[in-house]
Amino acid sequence: MNDDIFCEKLELYKDTVFRIAYSYLKNISDAEDVCQDVFLKFYTYEKSFADNGEEKAWLIRITINKCKDMLKSSWKNTRTDLDECRLTYSMNEAQQELLETVMSIPEKYRIIIHLYYYEQYPIKDIAQITGRKISTVQTQLQRARKLIEKKLKEEEEYEQKFIHSDI
Template sequence: MDKTSFTASVERYQDMVYRVALHVLASPQDADDAVQEVFLKLYTAQKPFQGEEHLRRWLLRVTVNHCRDVLRSPWRKRRASLDELPPQPVFQQPEQEALYQSVMALPEIYRIVLVLFYYEELSVREIGALLKLETSAVTTRLSRAKLKEQLGEVWQDE
């Protein structure tokens, strides 16, 4: 990948990669590290991409895989939080914070499906292909998350 197209890709997809990493890792610092690792993999990739959609899906797949590797790493399993919790993102509206807290309270298998479906607007079939799951498993995970019930009044149907 040449420098110009790499720079354009970083500018276009950096926020998407960060959002996915943040929702999987639940730490802004770890998400920043993941963004750097994913784009380093992109820069060193010898793979020609067949278009923007192919690149976008490749970045999502690499992000999810990298985050899962981080979660499985022995270092992460052995570390213990002392007194500090990672700082939470700042929200302009209380509803946004409530939604974020509800999503972050879910187990990782539900969180990643919700992020890809609602934030990245992928279809159930696309999520299934990306995570190597059957579409029925994706649908089940979406329904089990039950965000609507957890949020009560804060949730607004459009």
């Protein structure tokens, strides 16, 4: 792959790869490391893809695998993270609250939510990318929605209680 084509592909996919890595790892630095590894592998990959959809799916699969590898590594499990800034650069308060809620649900649901809502993949494609059955993806998407809704309602009830106790 020549450098110009790689730069185009990098611009096209960098946000997707980063967001998926961040949703898995919950750490900006680790997500950036995974992005670097993914794009290095992409740059050195010898085979061509049939279309952009296949290429993007391959990148997502590699990203997920690299994240899983990082989560299993002994280095990741023995270090201590510094407090990190949230990704608030272009989010209003409601978007930030939703992001925090999504990031608080289990990983198996987070990736489904991310691929479905942020990357706009259909359930069939999510099943293929994640290696799960379509029915499993549907169930996990439904459970994730319920978890998010429950957490947001609990937060809203807490805020209402807090606001009314101050009056």
